[in-house]
Amino acid sequence: MGNFEGKVALITGAGHGIGKGIARQFAEAGANTVIVDYNAETGEETAKEITNEFVKSIFVQADVSDPEAFVRVRDKVFEEFGRIDILVLNAGVAFANKVNDISFEEWSKTISINLTGLFNTVKAFYNDFLMNKGSIVYISSGSALSGTGGGVSYPASKAGGEGLIRGLAKELGPKGVNVNAIAPRLIDSGKMMRVNYPTEESLNAVLEKIPVRRFGTIEDVANLTLFLADKANSYIQGQTILLDGGRTIA
Ligand SMILES: NC(=O)c1ccc[n+]([C@@H]2O[C@H](COP(=O)([O-])OP(=O)(O)OC[C@H]3O[C@@H](n4cnc5c(N)ncnc54)[C@H](O)[C@@H]3O)[C@@H](O)[C@H]2O)c1
Secondary structure, three states, X not given: OOOOOOOEEEEEOOOOHHHHHHHHHHHHOOOEEEEEEOOHHHHHHHHHHHHHHOOOEEEEEOOOOOHHHHHHHHHHHHHHOOOOOEEEEOOOOOOOXXXXXXXXXXXXXXXXXXXXXXXXXXXXXXXXXXXXXOEEEEEOOOHHHHOOOOOOHHHHHHHHHHHHHHHHHHHHHHHOOEEEEEEEOOEOOOOOHHHHOOOHHHHHHHHOOOOXXXXXXXXXXXXXXXXXXXXXXXXXXXXXXXXXXXXXXX
């Protein structure tokens, strides 16, 4: 784990699951954290918990699909901490429906949160990043490559996000900003994995496909996020790293 003292890391969707775990690790490594979530209860709780255990963390309620909310988030971050160094684009939703069962609303919601949400977050902090030569880490999904993990709207949104990240890496690399993605598969975050594998039987069957014979943990994703955000590793640029226990496509 690198040293992030004096840095400010903003994590979207950090009230629960993977985002929360990432925020906790950044705080443990000395960074001030900004918890963004549309769920006020879990978001507040996470910021309080982190402040008590590590260093100051603030919660700002916002929906990543709302560009205006992010202007507010940016103002609040600068009011509290006066800088931004790391953006973790983690907030996401998953629906497991097949084409005939996907309503336009569901399609549109998935794209607005999982894809447009990335653009809104980056745009609000774009000029600040140029100043601090920061790092951006996007939590994608192995389903962008495999097509598994929930009907078509989810993989479509995640593959779109990876395109955005590759474009951003080209645009921001010359300015000293690192941009990379992590594509996890089957991380036991307590919620999202159950969308596709609701029974013990289905979980056991998919476990057989993972060579390391375990599901990923929140810590696995957090460890890699801190690694990619660390300027000691800044020659890694525009990459998507599969975090899947060796399963890859199956
Ligand atoms: N769990 C897995 O197996 C897995 C695998 C691959 C990728 N991922 C990705 O990791 C990320 C986190 O997943 P998780 O398992 O922790 O999910 P989760 O459902 O446990 O947590 C997601 C968090 O994001 C917040 N959120 C959702 N929509 C939001 C919005 N519009 N604005 C602000 N906050 C919002 C939720 O309130 C929640 O706190 C997601 O992008 C997901 O696609 C998860």
